[in-house]
Amino acid sequence: xxxxxxxxxxxxxxxxxxxxxxxxxxxxxxxxxxxxxxxxxxxxxxxxxxxxxxxxxxxxxxxxxxxxxxxxxxxxxxxxxxxxxxxxxxxxxxxxxxxxxxxxxxxxxxxxxxxxxxxxxxxxxxxxxxxxxxxxxxxxxxxxxxxxxxxxxxxxxxxxxxxxxxxxxxxxxxxxxxxxxxxxxxxxxxxxxxxxxxxxxxxxxxxxxxxxxxxxxxxxxxxxxxxxxxxxxxxxxxxxxxxxxxxxxxxxxxxxxxxxxxxxxxxxxxxxxxxxxxxxxxxxxxxxxxxxxxxxxxxxxxxxxxxxxxxxxxxxxxxxxxxxxxxxxxxxxxxxxxxxxxxxxxxxxxxxxxxxxxxxxxxxxxxxxxxxxxxxxxxxxxxxxxxxxxxxxxxxxxxxxxxxxxxxxxxxxxxxxxxxxxxxxxxx
Numbered sequence: 001x002x003x004x005x006x007x008x009x010x011x012x013x014x015x016x017x018x019x020x021x022x023x024x025x026x027x028x029x030x031x032x033x034x035x036x037x038x039x040x041x042x043x044x045x046x047x048x049x050x051x052x053x054x055x056x057x058x059x060x061x062x063x064x065x066x067x068x069x070x071x072x073x074x075x076x077x078x079x080x081x082x083x084x085x086x087x088x089x090x091x092x093x094x095x096x097x098x099x100x101x102x103x104x105x106x107x108x109x110x111x112x113x114x115x116x117x118x119x120x121x122x123x124x125x126x127x128x129x130x131x132x133x134x135x136x137x138x139x140x141x142x143x144x145x146x147x148x149x150x151x152x153x154x155x156x157x158x159x160x161x162x163x164x165x166x167x168x169x170x171x172x173x174x175x176x177x178x179x180x181x182x183x184x185x186x187x188x189x190x191x192x193x194x195x196x197x198x199x200x201x202x203x204x205x206x207x208x209x210x211x212x213x214x215x216x217x218x219x220x221x222x223x224x225x226x227x228x229x230x231x232x233x234x235x236x237x238x239x240x241x242x243x244x245x246x247x248x249x250x251x252x253x254x255x256x257x258x259x260x261x262x263x264x265x266x267x268x269x270x271x272x273x274x275x276x277x278x279x280x281x282x283x284x285x286x287x288x289x290x291x292x293x294x295x296x297x298x299x300x301x302x303x304x305x306x307x308x309x310x311x312x313x314x315x316x317x318x319x320x321x322x323x324x325x326x327x328x329x330x331x332x333x334x335x336x337x338x339x340x341x342x343x344x345x346x347x348x349x350x351x352x353x354x355x356x357x358x359x360x361x362x363x364x365x366x367x368x369x370x371x372x373x374x375x376x377x378x379x380x381x382x383x384x385x386x387x388x389x390x391x392x393x394x395x396x397x398x399x400x401x402x403x404x405x406x407x408x409x410x411x412x413x414x415x416x417x418x419x420x421x422x423x424x425x426x427x428x
Contacts, residue, residue, distance in 0.1 A: 005032045007411065008219060008230065009237040010207050012038040013045025014397050015386055016239035017190040018404025024197035026408075028415040032234065034199045037221060039206035042184075043191045046361070047397060049182025050354060055303060056182030057270055059356035061397050062086075065176050068161055069398035076179065079189050086176035088298050089163045092286035093340075097139030102168045104128075104136075105159065112152035119148045120155035140165050141289035141296045143311040144362075149262045153368040161396070164287050164296060183397065207238075210248050212379050235414075237407050238385040243360045245385055252385075256376040259365045261389060266361030267314035269307050271332060272352040276302035281340065290339040293317065294332070297339060307332070310361070318357040329353060362395035363387065374406035381414055 007023060009016045020036055023029050042048075048060035063086040066073040076083060091098065108127055115123045124133040137145045141164060145155050160169040163176040179185055195201065202221075205228070209220025219230045238245065242261035245252040253260060278284065283299040290297060293316050294307040309317060320328050329350060337344035365372050372390045377383060386407035388399025 005234055007032055007034050007235045007237070008217075009034070009036045009239055010219070011045070011239035011244075012036050012043040012191070012201065013239060014047055014187060014190075014400030015045075015388065015404040015407070016237070017043060017187060017194060018401045019237055019239060019386065019407045020194045020199045020404075021190060021197070022405050022408035023411065024194060024199055026412055026415075028412050028419065034194075035202065035230075036194070036199060037202045037205040037207065037219070039204070041203050043201075044184055044187035045400075046358065047183040047187045047400075048356070049179075049184035052270070052272060052304075052352065052354065056180070056185070057304070057306070057354060058178065058182050058184075059268055059270075059354065060358070061183050062268075063163060063176050063178050064397065065161075065163070065174050067174050068171075069393070069396060071401040072397050075401065076186065079186065081186060081189075082180040083177045084180050086163060086178045087285040088287040089166065089174070089176060090286065091164065091167070091289060092283060093288045093290075095139035095289050095291075097135045098168075101136065101139065102172070105156075105168055106170075109156055112156065115152050118152065120145055120150050120152050121148070123152045123155075138291050139289065140168070143295070143309070143313055144264045147262075147264070147311065149366050151368045154364065157392075164289065207248065210250050212383065217379070217383055234382070235411050236383045237411070238383070239387070239404060239407065240385065241360060241363045241387050242389050243363060245387075250378075253376075256378065256385065257373070259367050259372060261363060262366050263360035263363040264310050265314040265318070266358040267309050267317040267355065269317060269332065269355040270353060271305045271329075271350040273304070273348055274351055275348070277348055278305065281342070283340075288339065292335045292339055294335050294339060297336065305336075314357065314361070317355070321355060321357070325353075328355075363389040364394040365389060375403075375410050377410070381410070384410055 009020055016036055020034055024034055046060040049056045049058050064072045112123065121133060124136060128136065140159065142158055144150055145158065159165055160171050166172055166174055205221040207219060208222045211218040217236045219236065221228045242253065243263055278299045279302065285299065285301055287296060287298045289295065293309065293313045295309045295313055297305065297307050299305055320331050333347055334344060337347055374390065376385045384407050386403040388394050388396065388403050391399040391402045393399030393402060
């Protein structure tokens with residue numbers, strides 16, 4: 001299929017949708033066909049909500065701060081999204097290491113300028129000793145802070161931008177919110193907007209082959225019925241994270257960037273009960289950080305309990321789910337009993353549960369010195385890749401919006417230059 005004026009976007013996550021909407025709203029793309037190809041059956045990527053009874057839960061992205069995420073906040077306001085407070089900014093049952101932790105981290109932050117080549121763990125160990133460092137990271141609840149690819153700069157970014165532990169930084173007091181209907185409602189609204197503007201969507205189209213020559217970009221897709229090859233002579237936007245780019249035959253990242261990339265697995269588990277028994281223990285709308293595989297345990301009003309882990313414990317829970325429903329729930333309840341010091345016989349058995357494992361839940365550039373280009377491109381700017389991993393908001397919806405708009409701006413600049421060149425030719 002050949003069309004000389006087509007822009008193809010691969011990926012309908014927040015980056016792909018944001019890119020399509022900005023392109024579709026510009027006069028410069030008049031006469032162009034905009035297409036989004038999505039390998040799954042839904043839009044949204046890591047913004048993924050499901051209904052349980054009469055309320056929504058976010059198995060993927062699930063919170064935002066208007067201060068840290070102004071584009072998300074503005075978009076939700078424009079769309080009239082129904083928001084509620086995400087209350088988990090105060091820790092109940094504080095970890096022993098929490099005392100004085102804010103002051104310690106503030107003092108050490110002054111020393112990270114000369115520590116770009118160290119991991120955060122090495123950095124802390126050099127100042128606090130290995131034993132104290134283990135205890136501090138356990139108290140922070142994000143095990144990604146142990147990883148060798150997490151520099152001090154990235155680590156402080158993690159600490160400052162997460163509601164549960166922002167209290168150990170200057171961001172203490174920032175408000176956080178989530179959408180009552182879940183963030184799938186947001187991306188569904190963006191999808192509907194894009195469709196009204198004429199953007200074409202092709203679901204269950206997995207990109208399996210990518211070929212470039214001087215005049216064509218050939219996108220080979222596998223759909224449920226057949227394999228298709230689409231030839232594109234205008235622009236191609238790969239709104240895909242680095243791990244997805246690496247799986248294609250496009251020499252990524254070596255042929256695209258001087259940066260290298262890493263990722264962190266995430267796991268979210270939800271438990272639903274007949275009655276909100278946790279209210280009897282004063283845990284309603286509280287979060288606790290614990291030294292067992294649950295790591296961060298949240299008690300959501302009178303609705304449910306959920307836990308959220310990263311890195312090795314995310315893999316641990318992924319393995320637990322493979323053992324069967326009964327064993328998985330029993331492990332959760334046993335660890336919850338231990339964490340709360342409540343005999344397990346006093347805890348009711350859940351009536352329902354949901355979980356989601358994200359193999360590459362957060363992706364990011366490993367290098368922390370220098371600015372990452374807004375987009376990466378090849379073939380004289382005709383082929384572009386964009387991702388939240390290239391922004392200061394990697395792993396957040398804010399980064400997805402910024403990344404998509406960056407890709408659109410990159411294309412629109414080329415279209416504007418081409419239009420000006422045509423006018424100049426006509427004048428001469």
